[in-house]
Amino acid sequence: MTEPTVNRIVTERRGHVLLIGFNRPEKRNAADFALLQQLSLAYGELDRDPQLRVGLVHALGDHFTAGLDLADVGPRLGPDGLDMVPDSGINPWQVDGTSLSKPVVMAVQGTCLTLGIELILASDIAVAAESTVFGQIEVSRGILPFGGATIRLPRAIGWGNAMRWLLTGDTFDAAEALRIGLVQEIVPDGTQFEHALALAERIAAQAPLAVQATLASARTAVRHGDAAAEAELQPALARLAATKDARIGMESFLSRTPAVFEGR
Known part of the structure; x- marks a missing residue:
């Protein structure tokens, strides 16, 4: 095409x-x-x-x-x-x-x-x-x-x-x-x-990987049901917790300064 x-x-x-x-x-x-x-x-x-x-x-x-x-x-x-x-x-x-x-x-x-x-x-x-x-x-x-x-x-x-x-x-x-x-x-x-x-x-302005994971979780629940979404919650949390953006978010919380997320 x-x-x-x-x-x-x-x-x-x-x-x-x-x-x-x-x-x-x-x-x-x-x-x-x-x-x-x-x-x-x-x-x-x-x-x-x-x-x-x-x-x-x-x-x-x-x-x-x-x-x-x-x-x-x-x-x-x-x-x-x-x-x-x-x-x-x-x-x-x-x-x-x-x-x-x-x-x-x-x-x-x-x-x-x-x-x-x-x-x-x-x-x-x-x-x-x-x-x-x-x-x-x-x-x-x-x-x-x-x-x-x-x-x-x-x-x-x-x-x-x-x-x-x-x-x-x-x-x-x-x-x-x-x-x-x-x-x-x-x-x-x-x-x-x-x-x-x-x-x-x-x-x-929010952490892009976290935004995408949140969107994906909600869509999984709608398309495949609650159980399918529930099964992915903890693995998704573990993946996000290991990202640089999660560290940036924590540092922002502790320092009370705006976070500038990088998407990684």
Whole structure:
């Protein structure tokens, strides 16, 4: 599979944070095949680079995403679905058995439909502008959500809440998204990026190996159950206790000075 050259996703390194921006504002950031490929490549870069500790997904323009560009993507659907992940990429929705090892914060605004909601569900913390409108509208288009909403939404917000929005295709506002736990913060319009960046930088300032181990433990519990996660707690603690960052953290505690972690 050849890598795309159309600039649908823009990335920027901000310290240890990788900014990942949807860049198709003239189409309300609807995801065509090039955008899906480039987003996958950005996730691959975040996962591989030890200098990157957190991803921040945002969007240029007034809208986060209007969902899938079916005119472009539809003809590419084969009998096995959609093959959109280049060799060096990671599926951003993480529904193919491969999980991202680092946390992702999201900032959403305007319209956030279908794959946008599913990207929130595959991420870790979401900040929404107060006028954001959400919708999982696939049933209105004759298809089903295929980016994880049928799996993650009932678990995240409860069965009844999930079915209310999955089965009707209705849209809902940011207040409802906060009530059901889809997003963690609502902020004034135009400030969502700054609030999300502050959260991402706060996470990036923590010991990165400890952050990744914490994330992995929680994901193991969700995917494989409590017993599987419990079996890994003590071994993970022993591994982390032997790291330089653990020594830095202890020294910081004893000296009451801020810790500067190295990721080793």
